[in-house]
Amino acid sequence: MNSFDRLPTDGAHAVPIAEDARSTASAGAQPERLLILEAGRTERNYWRDLWYYRELFAMLAWRDVSVRYKQTVIGIVWAIVRPLLTMVVFTIVFGNLAKLPSDGAVPYPVLVFAGMLPWFLFSSILSDASNSIVSNANLISKVYFPRLIVPSAAGVVALVDFAINIVILFAIMAWYGFMPNWQIVFLPLFVVLAVLASLGPALFITALNVKYRDFRFIIPFIVQFGLYVSPVGFSSAVVPDAWRFWYSLNPVVGVIDGFRWCLLGGESQLYMPGFLASLAVVAVMLWLGIRHFRKTEKTFADLI
Amino acid sequence: MSDVVIRADSLGKRYLIGHESERERYIALRDVIARGARNLMRSAGDMMRGRQLIVGDEVEEFWALKDIDFEIKRGEVVGIIGRNGAGKSTLLKILSRITEPSTGRVEIRGRVASLLEVGTGFHPELTGRENIFLNGAILGMTRAEIRRKFDEIVAFAEIEKFLDTPVKRYSSGMYVRLAFAVAAHLEPEILIVDEVLAVGDAEFQKKCLGKMGEMAHHGRTVLLVSHNMMAVRQMCRRAIVLRAGSIVFDGAADSAVDSYAVSQIDRSPRETWLRPASRPIEALGFSKIDATISGRQPDHVLECKIDLESVAEFASAFVAIDILDEVGVALMQALPTVQPFILGKPGRHQIALDVQLPPLVPGTYTTEFWVGSHNTQTLDVVRDEIAFEVLETPTPGRTFPHTRDHGAIVPKSVQQYSFLGSSERLTEAHVSEGRRPE
Numbered sequence: 001m002n003s004f005d006r007l008p009t010d011g012a013h014a015v016p017i018a019e020d021a022r023s024t025a026s027a028g029a030q031p032e033r034l035l036i037l038e039a040g041r042t043e044r045n046y047w048r049d050l051w052y053y054r055e056l057f058a059m060l061a062w063r064d065v066s067v068r069y070k071q072t073v074i075g076i077v078w079a080i081v082r083p084l085l086t087m088v089v090f091t092i093v094f095g096n097l098a099k100l101p102s103d104g105a106v107p108y109p110v111l112v113f114a115g116m117l118p119w120f121l122f123s124s125i126l127s128d129a130s131n132s133i134v135s136n137a138n139l140i141s142k143v144y145f146p147r148l149i150v151p152s153a154a155g156v157v158a159l160v161d162f163a164i165n166i167v168i169l170f171a172i173m174a175w176y177g178f179m180p181n182w183q184i185v186f187l188p189l190f191v192v193l194a195v196l197a198s199l200g201p202a203l204f205i206t207a208l209n210v211k212y213r214d215f216r217f218i219i220p221f222i223v224q225f226g227l228y229v230s231p232v233g234f235s236s237a238v239v240p241d242a243w244r245f246w247y248s249l250n251p252v253v254g255v256i257d258g259f260r261w262c263l264l265g266g267e268s269q270l271y272m273p274g275f276l277a278s279l280a281v282v283a284v285m286l287w288l289g290i291r292h293f294r295k296t297e298k299t300f301a302d303l304i
Numbered sequence: 305m306s307d308v309v310i311r312a313d314s315l316g317k318r319y320l321i322g323h324e325s326e327r328e329r330y331i332a333l334r335d336v337i338a339r340g341a342r343n344l345m346r347s348a349g350d351m352m353r354g355r356q357l358i359v360g361d362e363v364e365e366f367w368a369l370k371d372i373d374f375e376i377k378r379g380e381v382v383g384i385i386g387r388n389g390a391g392k393s394t395l396l397k398i399l400s401r402i403t404e405p406s407t408g409r410v411e412i413r414g415r416v417a418s419l420l421e422v423g424t425g426f427h428p429e430l431t432g433r434e435n436i437f438l439n440g441a442i443l444g445m446t447r448a449e450i451r452r453k454f455d456e457i458v459a460f461a462e463i464e465k466f467l468d469t470p471v472k473r474y475s476s477g478m479y480v481r482l483a484f485a486v487a488a489h490l491e492p493e494i495l496i497v498d499e500v501l502a503v504g505d506a507e508f509q510k511k512c513l514g515k516m517g518e519m520a521h522h523g524r525t526v527l528l529v530s531h532n533m534m535a536v537r538q539m540c541r542r543a544i545v546l547r548a549g550s551i552v553f554d555g556a557a558d559s560a561v562d563s564y565a566v567s568q569i570d571r572s573p574r575e576t577w578l579r580p581a582s583r584p585i586e587a588l589g590f591s592k593i594d595a596t597i598s599g600r601q602p603d604h605v606l607e608c609k610i611d612l613e614s615v616a617e618f619a620s621a622f623v624a625i626d627i628l629d630e631v632g633v634a635l636m637q638a639l640p641t642v643q644p645f646i647l648g649k650p651g652r653h654q655i656a657l658d659v660q661l662p663p664l665v666p667g668t669y670t671t672e673f674w675v676g677s678h679n680t681q682t683l684d685v686v687r688d689e690i691a692f693e694v695l696e697t698p699t700p701g702r703t704f705p706h707t708r709d710h711g712a713i714v715p716k717s718v719q720q721y722s723f724l725g726s727s728e729r730l731t732e733a734h735v736s737e738g739r740r741p742e
Contacts, residue, residue: 035416037401038409060442063427063434070429142424143442144401301402302319 046294050146057149061156064128068157079164083120087112087172088235100234104267105259107176113169114263115232118194118255120165123223124158125198128207131221137304147297148290151206155195162191169263181265190258197251200285203293210300218299231256235268245274251285254278306706308375308415309494309525310399315372316407317394321364321664341353368394370549372408378493379523381516383536383557385564392529393498395546396420399527400496414525419442421498423483428472432463432482435471439486453489460484460511488515494525494636513538533561533631561631577689588614588621589684590653593673601696602663602716606638612646612653613674621683625659626672629712638663646675663698663714 069076087109094100094107102111129151133140136150173180201222209215230252231239240249245255254275260268332672369391376382384392397403400418425442426435436457440450450457458464459613461482463474471479497516516539520526530536536543536557543560545553551565577593585591592611599605610623623646638659646653673686698714 035401035412036409037398037405037412039404039406055447056441056444059438059447064429064432067429069428136425137426138421139442141397141402142420143418206737208508298404301397 001165005209029214034214046146050127050148053149054143056145057153060149060153063155064157065160076164079161080168082167083113083116083168086116090116094233100238103237104181104263106267107178110169110173110176110264111235111260111268111270112177112233113172114260115230115256117165117169117263118259119160119227119230119232119252120192121158121191121194122198122252122255123226124161125195126202126205127219127223128154128157129199129202130209131216133206133210133218133300134213134304140304141301147300148203148293151202151293152199155199155202159191159195179265180263183262183265186262187259190255190262193258193279196254196286197255197278197282198204200251200282200287200289203289204285207296210303211296226250226252235260236271236274237269244271245277248277249275249281251278251281254282307378309378310370310374310376310527311411312374312408313410314408315395315398315405315410316367317369317391317398317403318406319366319368321366344664358494362464362585369398369405372549372551374544374551374554376525376527378469378525379520381520381526381528381540381730383543383560384527384529384535384546385533385539385543385560389548390546391549392546396496396498396527396529412494415444416496417487417490418494418495418496419443419487419490419498420496422480422487426479426483429470431470432458432467432474435482436486439483443487443490444492445490449491457485457489460488460515482566488512492524494527495519496527498529533564533633537561559599564631574689577686585613585615585665585684587616587683588612588646588675590673590675593686593690595671595690595692597661597692597694601694602698602714604661604664604694606659606661608657608659608673610655610657610673612655614650614653616650621675621677623655624676625657625673626674627632627659627661628670628672630668630670632670633712634672635712663692663716665710665712665714666694666697667712668693706727 061266066111090112091109093101094112102108130151132154133147139150140147205215205219230250236244236247238255248257248271255278257268257270257275261270311526315335372391372395384395386392394403396418397420398405399412400416402418402420423439425439427438430438436454437447437450441447458467461478461484463478463482466474466478471482474482495516513535516526516528520539526539528536528539540557542555543553543557544551545560546563575589575594575596579585579589579591589612590610591613592609594609596607597604598607606625606627608625612623621638627635627638629635638657640657646655668691671690671692672688672690673690674682675684676682
């Protein structure tokens with residue numbers, strides 16, 4: 001081949017400009033690091049990587065939130081109507097028909113709504129996160145980043161809905177003339193607890209869902225079933241004392257009790273042994289979830 | 305600091321694939337139930353052990369890559385070529401950390417950005433502006449970096465007017481331009497590119513090639529996977545040829561492209577192609593193709609008899625024939641000039657096409673038979689199955705033999721006249737390229 005049929009660019013890279021490269025490359029970027037890829041090598045700086053990709057996390061979360069409210073006619077209205085209607089039904093069924101007692105002097109609708117807040121947070125994180133990897137298959141198979149980002153970002157959408165719900169709760173409380181007291185300062189802690197409680201099982205199911213697609217059918221079932229076995233429509237104080245500890249092994253019980261304790265002031269007592277049991281279950285599930293997720297995330301791109 | 309930025313050491317990637325063992329000829333309900341139960345037991349067992357579920361009852365190991373060793377130095381632009389299934393994409397996926405190697409190791413120095421697809425993560429509902437930020441973040445840019453280059457990206461993509469329109473309303477050209485523009489403004493130390501040059505119009509492709517050349521000029525390391533041999537020749541000084549998961553050549557790009565041509569394409573001319581049973585027709589497809597070459601240079605005619613079969617209704621379709629040289633560079637496309645449409649009724653269709661070939665340099669040419677209903681909707685392609693050989697030279701009077709190095713086609717004639725230096729009379733020297741001897 002003679003030299004005429006080449007593009008002018010060819011002559012340019014005949015001269016290696018390594019020095020120049022190093023200076024331009026490191027301008028603005030972090031120092032070069034050595035990356036070793038090997039079979040079964042557990043990534044040692046996984047958590048640092050996660051921090052490094054925090055902007056991607058923010059972008060994905062922002063994408064999920066803005067896509068959710070784009071091109072929807074009722075948009076935010078839906079986020080309001082759903083919990084309100086559920087509250088009305090639960091108040092009628094459990095409060096008026098079954099005549100279950102409320103906690104102290106708390107109006108029944110407020111009791112129900114305070115329980116629904118964490119339940120909706122839990123269930124939407126669970127269902128959004130567990131489908132997130134499969135629905136972002138094109139990203140997973142084309143770009144590297146710590147996969148933990150995707151289900152976590154999906155969880156942010158649930159937090160936005162949660163923020164809307166909490167405004168509704170305050171409106172309902174104001175309607176009934178119910179004032180929370182100082183315990184409300186602990187609310188952020190319980191929100192974190194609710195997120196952690198849902199992330200554990202969510203990550204576990206997310207990882208399983210990539211490998212075995214059957215799990216996507218299991219989630220709606222868990223969500224539907226969980227609504228009734230968790231104290232959403234009633235106070236957990238109605239559970240007989242002998243069973244209460246075992247009942248608290250459902251981590252959502254601890255989360256809901258915590259929410260009611262800090263939102264409904266002194267009216268709703270925290271049953272300590274049960275709460276600690278819930279905390280322990282949350283911690284174990286979170287650990288299991290992250291461990292299983294991390295163990296399998298390297299194979300996601302091959303399986304998806 | 306050593307100047308090697310990528311070092312691969314006996315790298316391998318294994319996949320497990322399942323097969324159905326031969327189907328029994330008489331299917332009895334009892335057998336079906338028994339087999340179903342056996343499969344269920346096996347999947348349950350696999351699941352308990354956390355293994356991958358495999359369809360079929362025979363499991364086979366498949367090595368997509370095996371014992372790959374290479375080193376890439378800073379500032380090198382390396383092409384990776386090979387047929388489909390040779391392991392190129394797997395290699396890129398390992399290097400960009402999407403998948404883990406099964407054996408061996410790779411050491412990478414510096415920030416890697418991989419571009420395995422343009423517009424990865426573009427969301428149709430989001431606007432162009434939003435997608436620039438999203439796509440940038442996905443490709444590994446920080447928000448500050450994107451903001452700094454935002455105007456440049458928009459200018460490169462030429463979409464200023466549509467910045468706040470959701471990308472689902474973009475034309476495919478705009479979409480691709482925007483996607484490439486974001487990618488082109490990445491500043492990684494190592495850039496891994498797969499086939500993206502195949503997109504966009506010619507002018508945009510040229511712009512992309514220029515941008516990549518510029519990147520290499522700034523000392524960045526570029527790995528380019530492409531089927532476009534011209535791009536590899538132009539961009540790369542070095543190329544690696546993969547075949548069936550192993551490196552068969554590693555060296556100068558020109559020789560690599562030649563060796564690829566020699567090793568990959570069956571150069572013997574083949575005149576007939578029959579559809580194999582393993583590739584059933586989906587909607588409309590070729591069932592048989594016959595192509596013979598007749599006439600003499602430079603008036604060769606490629607006579608094609610094409611049998612098509614359609615199993616579904618379709619609006620209308622037409623056939624196009626691409627003629628490629630032995631390296632895989634498309635030389636020309638032949639579109640029939642007669643009313644081209646095959647009207648869409650299920651059944652068999654038969655057409656004959658005669659392609660008047662231009663004067664061609666001796667060598668082997670392969671073809672690509674395409675049928676589709678629109679220039680973007682492909683219904684069927686038969687690639688590299690029909691090949692023809694040109695033996696005669698198109699220019700009998702020429703002093704030097706033609707070779708491929710000087711182009712694939714030759715001019716019909718070149719005439720030289722001289723006006724000065726000769727005092728007697730005007731001399732006319734014919735360099736009769738392609739002139740038929742009278």
